[in-house]
Amino acid sequence: MQIPLSVQIISRQTRLSKRVLDLIEEKVRWLRACFDEISSLHVTVDRPHRSHRKGNDFRVTVLLSVPGKTLVASRTPSTRKSDKVPYGAIAAAFHAVHRELSSYQGRRRLPTRLINAS
Numbered sequence: 001m002q003i004p005l006s007v008q009i010i011s012r013q014t015r016l017s018k019r020v021l022d023l024i025e026e027k028v029r030w031l032r033a034c035f036d037e038i039s040s041l042h043v044t045v046d047r048p049h050r051s052h053r054k055g056n057d058f059r060v061t062v063l064l065s066v067p068g069k070t071l072v073a074s075r076t077p078s079t080r081k082s083d084k085v086p087y088g089a090i091a092a093a094f095h096a097v098h099r100e101l102s103s104y105q106g107r108r109r110l111p112t113r114l115i116n117a118s
Contacts, residue, residue, distance in 0.1 A: 005032060006040040014047040020086050027094040030042035031064070035101055038111070039103045040065040043093075069104060073097035114118055 007028055009021065017022075032038060042063040046100040063114055073096035075089045 008040075008042045010044045012044065012046040014043060015108065016046060016086075020045070020090070023087060023090055027090065031094065031101065034098065037066055037104065038064050039067070044088075045090070048082075051088070054082075060086070060089045062093045063084060064097060064098040064101070066101070066104060071097060071100045071104060073100055076092060078100040 005028075009016070009024055024045075028041060028043075031041070042061075043086065044059075044061045044063075046059045046061070048057065048059055059075065063070065063072045065071075073093055075093040075096065
């Protein structure tokens with residue numbers, strides 16, 4: 001059963017282009033295809049102030065709600081070249097939350113162990 005999805009995209013200290021918004025929407029559809037019980041998803045794209053550092057590093061946080069749990073993944077600025085534009089940071093954050101979601105799915109499928117079965 002597919003649960004209605006609430007998506008919120010927030011940008012802080014930066015403007016998001018149509019291309020960036022399209023990429024985020026594509027990644028949301030990808031996550032939704034993997035797990036249809038996601039009820040809400042919040043994506044925050046932030047460009048922290050770095051007065052002593054060159055480059056435009058981006059921080060992307062993905063927070064999603066599934067039955068009984070809230071999963072969070074974040075990609076913080078680093079010296080990697082992929083973080084100088086938001087595309088790499090967005091892809092990395094969505095892959096991180098996908099790993100969290102896969103782990104969550106695996107834990108839900110595990111049978112309950114019997115304690116003191118002797």
